[in-house]
Amino acid sequence: MASSSLLRERSKALPKLLSRLSLLRPMGGGPRTFPGGLNKWQYKRMHEKMARQKERRLLQQEKQLYQARLRSEIRAKLSGKASRDAADSSSSSIGGYGPMSSKDHIKALADRFMKQGAEDLWNEDDGPIRSAPQKRPTDPAPPIDLRKLVIDRRNLMEDRVGESRSSLASFDQRRQYSIAAGRKLRPGSKPRWKQNSSSEEDSDSESGFNLEGDATKMYRETKLGVKKHSRFSRFSIRSEEDFEEELDEVGGRIARKKMMSGAALGNYDVKTERRVPRPVEERGNFAKEIEEIRCELRNRDSYRNDARHHGAQEETLLTKTRFDECSISPLTIRALADARYVQMTVVQEAALPVCLEGKDALVKAKTGTGKSVAFLLPAIEAVLKATTNTLNQRVLPINVLVLCPTRELAIQIAAETNVLLKYHDGIGVQTLIGGTRFKLDQKRLDSNPCQIIVATPGRLLDHIDNKSGFSARLMGLKLLILDEADHLLDLGFRKDIEKIVDSVPRQRQSLLFSATIPKEVRRVSQLVLKKDHVFVDTVGLAGVDTPIKVLQSCFVASHELHFHLVYHLLKEHIMHEPDYKVIVFCTTAMVTAFMYVLLRDLKMNVREMHSRKPQLYRSRISEEFRESKNIILVTSDVSARGVNYPDVTLVIQVGIPSAREQYIHRLGRTGRVGKAGKGILLLAPWEEYFMDDVNGLPIEKSQLPELDLDMKQKVEDSIEKIDPSIKEAAYHAWLGYYNSIHEIGRDKTMLADLANRFCHSIGIDKPPALFRKTALKMGLKGIAGIRIRK
Numbered sequence: 001m002a003s004s005s006l007l008r009e010r011s012k013a014l015p016k017l018l019s020r021l022s023l024l025r026p027m028g029g030g031p032r033t034f035p036g037g038l039n040k041w042q043y044k045r046m047h048e049k050m051a052r053q054k055e056r057r058l059l060q061q062e063k064q065l066y067q068a069r070l071r072s073e074i075r076a077k078l079s080g081k082a083s084r085d086a087a088d089s090s091s092s093s094i095g096g097y098g099p100m101s102s103k104d105h106i107k108a109l110a111d112r113f114m115k116q117g118a119e120d121l122w123n124e125d126d127g128p129i130r131s132a133p134q135k136r137p138t139d140p141a142p143p144i145d146l147r148k149l150v151i152d153r154r155n156l157m158e159d160r161v162g163e164s165r166s167s168l169a170s171f172d173q174r175r176q177y178s179i180a181a182g183r184k185l186r187p188g189s190k191p192r193w194k195q196n197s198s199s200e201e202d203s204d205s206e207s208g209f210n211l212e213g214d215a216t217k218m219y220r221e222t223k224l225g226v227k228k229h230s231r232f233s234r235f236s237i238r239s240e241e242d243f244e245e246e247l248d249e250v251g252g253r254i255a256r257k258k259m260m261s262g263a264a265l266g267n268y269d270v271k272t273e274r275r276v277p278r279p280v281e282e283r284g285n286f287a288k289e290i291e292e293i294r295c296e297l298r299n300r301d302s303y304r305n306d307a308r309h310h311g312a313q314e315e316t317l318l319t320k321t322r323f324d325e326c327s328i329s330p331l332t333i334r335a336l337a338d339a340r341y342v343q344m345t346v347v348q349e350a351a352l353p354v355c356l357e358g359k360d361a362l363v364k365a366k367t368g369t370g371k372s373v374a375f376l377l378p379a380i381e382a383v384l385k386a387t388t389n390t391l392n393q394r395v396l397p398i399n400v401l402v403l404c405p406t407r408e409l410a411i412q413i414a415a416e417t418n419v420l421l422k423y424h425d426g427i428g429v430q431t432l433i434g435g436t437r438f439k440l441d442q443k444r445l446d447s448n449p450c451q452i453i454v455a456t457p458g459r460l461l462d463h464i465d466n467k468s469g470f471s472a473r474l475m476g477l478k479l480l481i482l483d484e485a486d487h488l489l490d491l492g493f494r495k496d497i498e499k500i501v502d503s504v505p506r507q508r509q510s511l512l513f514s515a516t517i518p519k520e521v522r523r524v525s526q527l528v529l530k531k532d533h534v535f536v537d538t539v540g541l542a543g544v545d546t547p548i549k550v551l552q553s554c555f556v557a558s559h560e561l562h563f564h565l566v567y568h569l570l571k572e573h574i575m576h577e578p579d580y581k582v583i584v585f586c587t588t589a590m591v592t593a594f595m596y597v598l599l600r601d602l603k604m605n606v607r608e609m610h611s612r613k614p615q616l617y618r619s620r621i622s623e624e625f626r627e628s629k630n631i632i633l634v635t636s637d638v639s640a641r642g643v644n645y646p647d648v649t650l651v652i653q654v655g656i657p658s659a660r661e662q663y664i665h666r667l668g669r670t671g672r673v674g675k676a677g678k679g680i681l682l683l684a685p686w687e688e689y690f691m692d693d694v695n696g697l698p699i700e701k702s703q704l705p706e707l708d709l710d711m712k713q714k715v716e717d718s719i720e721k722i723d724p725s726i727k728e729a730a731y732h733a734w735l736g737y738y739n740s741i742h743e744i745g746r747d748k749t750m751l752a753d754l755a756n757r758f759c760h761s762i763g764i765d766k767p768p769a770l771f772r773k774t775a776l777k778m779g780l781k782g783i784a785g786i787r788i789r790k
């Protein structure tokens, strides 16, 4: 018995032994298996990938060291310490100023990373973040400086005079937007396409980043307060630092000028420029002046509202500048004319000169104002320029990469590119987006090589990592574009963007576009942009971020009434708008699914779109909604940004948007290209705090309408009929969404209570149970009102 079982064991072990031996076989002939059951090629590719990753890691470290060193040198130079250090240390000096001692270098690095707000520049490899030293609580609050208040008031008066001028200018049909640039245009100078030939001096100053030249020039210009004007006198041109400072100054003027990036130069970038107070006798009665200041401040808001009101009538989108005035290919101009694009929009007029010049730019313009064309034209020019140099290359390089946050947006931009490429036979564009088969992408790339790729970050990284030869093609990249840049630089996408930026050449032009650019994004934009990039802002600090012709209102009602209200508002709108086209935004995919089923049951012509739907379905619905009238699209945030559905008459947002920016983008699906539109925000009473986040936007709080009893009953009957699994999924999704919102998610007991109220509103009495793991992850285990699955 024993010997037979031994025999059986041995016979089992034999195949394993043989497979191990096969690894040791000499090279040549016959199939071989490698550890993990990989074949030879998979094994080889795995090793190549690992080697690439290692190389990338090393490069990254080296890059960081280099950049840190460079920053230290700049800092040392600006503080004048370098020469002393050079004298102290025996090491050689570069260009007249020596490197810092290692001690100073470490101190400088610490300064730079410990600066408040530098967390975004922190890298995993840099080690843990420590908070900046806090101000001691015992520090007495600074006394109110009455003199400063009076001086501030004078500045306020100046601002007001400036504003009334600009408002007059707007009556004069002139747009106001600002370009914050490292290089400034001279008074009366023309944009590139208007100049016969650029002077040598100009091209010298633009070539490369001359540390000394640029910094000194910027300093001189900022210090002297030089404001230069281009041919487009309506552009106010400011250095980026001016702009940053202005942002900081909103709450009251600070007599300081910041130079270079605060995060990069530590304290050395702060120049103190004292305002000289006027002698006392000149100042008159302080008390009276202070009272006037108060009055001024009170009036200021109403004055701005007035200006906005007038602006609403005056805002025009198209400028007098025509596309054929700018130096783009005649073939593109023909295509533009075919698409009936003759005059430029404001953002195109402002951004094209900068982008065509080859400068890095961060561009902010309202939703629906033609940003896509503003970056696609330079994209085509970049390909044309690159093609002349790459005619004989065996592999066709990818010259332009456009990154978008959503698949629908990528498809739309590729379609728009094709419109502009109508007469360019040799140039192609392709999309790389999730939700399609990877193999199909590969086939398309091989059979139909293209120079322009429009991609979502995840799928692009798949190709970089897994498609042999793709990274090599990316080495020909000349222009990187981030559409909806603030979203792409958000935490959700940032890591992917960092990886993509690491996979493309450093010598490239980068353009970032969005309708919203929060301050924090301006800081991290340096992940992609060069330091001397240009900031083109067609909205301006005093401007409103939303289209002026869109009427915005807000209803506050308890959850139980939300679905009834949505139905009522839709009915009303349909009655008054024969060609209605409505988008209803919900907080999550599953809440969207619930809303869709409800409205469908209420016999509305409704479609649904969210991330849980297959890509083919999403594309079909997107196309149908674009082409149709008298239709309602219920959607999650997949449709919030960039997608251009023409003639949307109403946007309803149910529940709080994830951020102010998201509110603006969702609203921007209506009122495109200067058209009129309507936006309604529907909040529960406890969500009303969001109104502070959208402070400054012209949203009017509206009275709740009387709800018809029959209609109420109808909605309740429909809710009753909805499948319990849809309701359950909606509850779970709702809980997840609000848990992730800081203001609500931090008080778990309250969250559970609110979730129960939502539960009632969708017709469930008892909240559905959560998986133990999910509850743990969400920090909801053991919270009253949260049920856990047994």
Ligand SMILES: Nc1ncnc2c1ncn2[C@@H]1O[C@H](COP(=O)(O)OP(=O)(O)OP(=O)(O)O)[C@@H](O)[C@H]1O
Pocket: 340, 341, 342, 343, 344, 345, 348, 365, 366, 367, 368, 369, 370, 371, 372, 373, 514, 515, 641, 642, 643, 644, 668, 672, 673
């Ligand atoms: N010069 C032009 N003349 C007329 N129409 C234009 C012009 N440029 C763009 N458009 C139209 O403007 C509409 C909006 O353009 P686009 O989608 O590029 O806006 P956007 O600024 O990118 O909006 P969002 O911020 O929502 O992404 C499109 O329908 C486009 O066809």
